[in-house]
Amino acid sequence: MSELLVFFGAGASKALANIPTMKDMVPLFEQELKQEPQMVELYSGIVDALREPYADRLDLEAVFSVLNGIASGRTFEDIGFHATYEAKRLGVPASKPPSSDIQAVAGKLMMKFENFVARKCEMAPEAKTGLIKLYSQFTDILPASDKAKGQVIPFHEEDPIWYSRSHWAFYTTNYDLCIENVCSDARIEIERGSDYDRGLDRRIVRPERLGLDTFKIVKLHGSLSWYRRKDGMQLEYPEGVPTRESIEGRVMLYPIEEKAMYEEPYIILINHFRQDLKKARRWLFIGYRFNDPFLLRIIQYCSHKEKRVGLVHPRAADLIETRLKQVDAAKTAFVRTFGDDILLGELQNWLTSS
Numbered sequence: 001m002s003e004l005l006v007f008f009g010a011g012a013s014k015a016l017a018n019i020p021t022m023k024d025m026v027p028l029f030e031q032e033l034k035q036e037p038q039m040v041e042l043y044s045g046i047v048d049a050l051r052e053p054y055a056d057r058l059d060l061e062a063v064f065s066v067l068n069g070i071a072s073g074r075t076f077e078d079i080g081f082h083a084t085y086e087a088k089r090l091g092v093p094a095s096k097p098p099s100s101d102i103q104a105v106a107g108k109l110m111m112k113f114e115n116f117v118a119r120k121c122e123m124a125p126e127a128k129t130g131l132i133k134l135y136s137q138f139t140d141i142l143p144a145s146d147k148a149k150g151q152v153i154p155f156h157e158e159d160p161i162w163y164s165r166s167h168w169a170f171y172t173t174n175y176d177l178c179i180e181n182v183c184s185d186a187r188i189e190i191e192r193g194s195d196y197d198r199g200l201d202r203r204i205v206r207p208e209r210l211g212l213d214t215f216k217i218v219k220l221h222g223s224l225s226w227y228r229r230k231d232g233m234q235l236e237y238p239e240g241v242p243t244r245e246s247i248e249g250r251v252m253l254y255p256i257e258e259k260a261m262y263e264e265p266y267i268i269l270i271n272h273f274r275q276d277l278k279k280a281r282r283w284l285f286i287g288y289r290f291n292d293p294f295l296l297r298i299i300q301y302c303s304h305k306e307k308r309v310g311l312v313h314p315r316a317a318d319l320i321e322t323r324l325k326q327v328d329a330a331k332t333a334f335v336r337t338f339g340d341d342i343l344l345g346e347l348q349n350w351l352t353s354s
Contacts (some may be wrong), residue, residue, distance in 0.1 A: 003143045003280060003281055003282060004142060004143055004168070004280055004281075004282045004283075004284060004351070005169055005171065005276050005277060005279075005280035005282070005283050005284070006142075006168065006169070006170050006171065006284050006286065007170075007171045007172065007283065007284065007285045007286065007288055008170060008171070008172040008174060008179070008286050008287065008288070009172070009173065009174070009285065009286065009287040009288025009289060009313075010022060010023075010173075010174060010287060010288075010289075011286065011287020011288065011289075011312075011313060011314075011337065011338060012172075012174070012178075012286045012287040012288075012338045013121075013174050013176050013178050013287070014287065015134075015287065015337050015338040015339040017123045017124070017127045017131060017176070017178050018124065018127065019120065019121055019122075019123065019176055019178070020120055021059070022059035022060040022061045023058070023059040023060075025059070025060040025116070025117070025120060026047060026058065026059060026060050026063065028116075028120070029043070029060060029112075029113070029116055030043060030044065030047070032112070032116060033109075033112075038105050039105060039108065039109050039112070042067075042070075042102065042105050042106065042109065043063070043067075043109060046063050046066045046067065047063055050062055050063065050066070056289075057291045059291065060113070060117070061291075062291075064109075064110065064113050067106045067109055067110055067113070068106075068110065070098045070102060070103060070106040071103055071106035071107040071109075071110050072103075073097035073098060073103055074097065074098075075094060075095050075096060075097050076092065076094040076095075077094045077095050114249065114250055114252070117175060117224070117252075118224050118250075121174075121175055121176035121177070121224055122176075123176065123177065123178050123181055128181065128182065128185055131178060131181075131182050132182050132185060132186050134338070134339055135179075135182055135186075136186075137344055138344065138347075139168075141344055141347060141348040141351060142168060142351070143351060167214060167215065168215050168216075169216050169217075169218060169272075169276050169280075170215075170216070170217045170218070171217075171218045171220060171273055171276070172217065172218070172219055172220065173219075173220050173221045173288070173292060173295070174219070174221075175219075175221065175222065175223055175224045175252055176224060177223070177224060177225060177238065179217050180192060180217065180225075180238060188215070189214075189215070190214075190215050190216065190217055191209060191210060191214040191215065191216040191217075192216070192217050192219070192236075193205060193206060193207040193209055193210045193216075193217075193218065193219070193265070193269070194206055194209070194226075194236040195209060202233075202235050203235060203236045203237070203238075204233070204234065204235060204236070205226050205234035205235065205236050205251065205265055207264075207265040207268040207269050207272070208268060210268075210269070210272050211272065218269055218272055218273065219269070220253075220266070220269050220270065220273060220295065221252060221253040221266075221292075222250065222251040222252040222253050222265075222266070223236075223250075223251065223252070224250065224252070225237055225238040226250060226251035226252070227242055227245070227247050227248075227249070227250055227251065228247070228248045228249055228250070228251050229245055229246055229247060229248060230246045230247070230248045231246075234251055234264075234265060251265065253266055270298065273295075273298065274298055274301075274302060277298065277299065277302035278302050281306065281307065281308060282307070282308040282309075282310065282351065283299075283307065283308070283309045283310070283329075284309075284310045284311075284312070284347070285309070285310070285311045285312070285313075286312045286313075286338050287312065287313060287337070287338055288311075288313065289313070289315075289319060289323070290319060290323040290324065296323065299324075299327060300326045300327050300328075303327045303328045303329045304328050304329070305328055305329065305330075306329075307328070307329035307330070308329060308330050308332070308350075309324065309327060309329045309330065309331045309332070310331075310332045310334060310347070310350050311324070311331070311332070311333055311334065312334040312336055312337075312338055312343065312347075313333075313334075313335070313336075313337075314335060314336070314337060315335075316333035316334055316335050316336075317333040317335055319333075320333050332350055334346055334347065334350075
């Protein structure tokens with residue numbers, strides 16, 4: 001995978017699967033809390049506090065980064081030196097955690113959040129045909145390795161199946177299973193960072209497998225199908241919620257919580273991302289708004305003048321001007337949504353240009 005890295009943001013899932021983005025989910029989730037006054041008060045208070053300073057980054061992941069800190073009893077001292085200094089300067093106890101009552105409410109909200117996201121990220125069966133067609137047409141324009149050339153089975157309306165003809169790497173911060181479901185229906189093998197352990201009779205999350213020279217999907221913020229047992233073992237259940245395990249929660253990362261990025265599996269996933277960014281000459285971001293400051297710094301670090309960056313987004317020009325200002329590369333804006341008829345021709349021209 002030396003020529004192209006593809007990164008799918010929430011806009012890619014919204015295009016045809018009609019899965020709402022995390023920004024869309026902020027008011028949707030609040031509607032679900034109408035019968036829970038304590039939860040509404042805490043949730044709305046966080047949203048109101050973040051709305052002005054983070055107007056363009058206010059999404060459900062940002063809100064739940066705050067809730068995660070409250071639920072885990074995080075203090076100003078836990079956040080860092082600067083936060084501790086500011087707390088002392090303002091006369092706020094830097095080592096005092098949120099009250100146990102507030103922590104309890106936040107914990108319940110976290111559980112509701114996971115269930116809510118799981119429901120909203122479920123792909124409707126009727127969307128699969130359109131998604132398979134779109135990914136068929138999309139992958140048909142992607143560059144193939146010399147070894148894979150000649151093995152291409154082109155897209156046909158009657159038999160919408162596409163095959164990997166190169167060692168592509170698809171990266172995403174989406175939790176949903178759109179790509180995995182499309183690959184499964186189209187009978188495509190894809191390495192997703194897990195494998196079946198016969199001894200344990202479980203499918204285990206093993207991100208180190210992603211280094212294999214295969215077609216892979218790397219889920220930098222975790223997945224709806226990844227679960228952590230109370231003993232720390234991380235399992236994958238693509239079929240649904242596990243029923244015979246002692247589950248602590250899903251393996252899903254909230255972007256503002258940078259500390260977790262240094263833990264497994266995220267640190268391994270991030271290292272794959274960094275390596276592939278360095279190897280790939282072209283980076284194509286689809287429906288991504290660069291809201292994660294940690295990932296953006298890695299993108300900036302790996303950029304240089306010989307890189308070519310393409311961004312597909314209705315606000316692509318603005319995002320390049322604001323978020324990607326420090327990315328040292330030739331940048332091209334495709335002011336479109338994934339699935340626009342004219343987009344594939346434009347992308348093909350960009351991929352074949354010097």
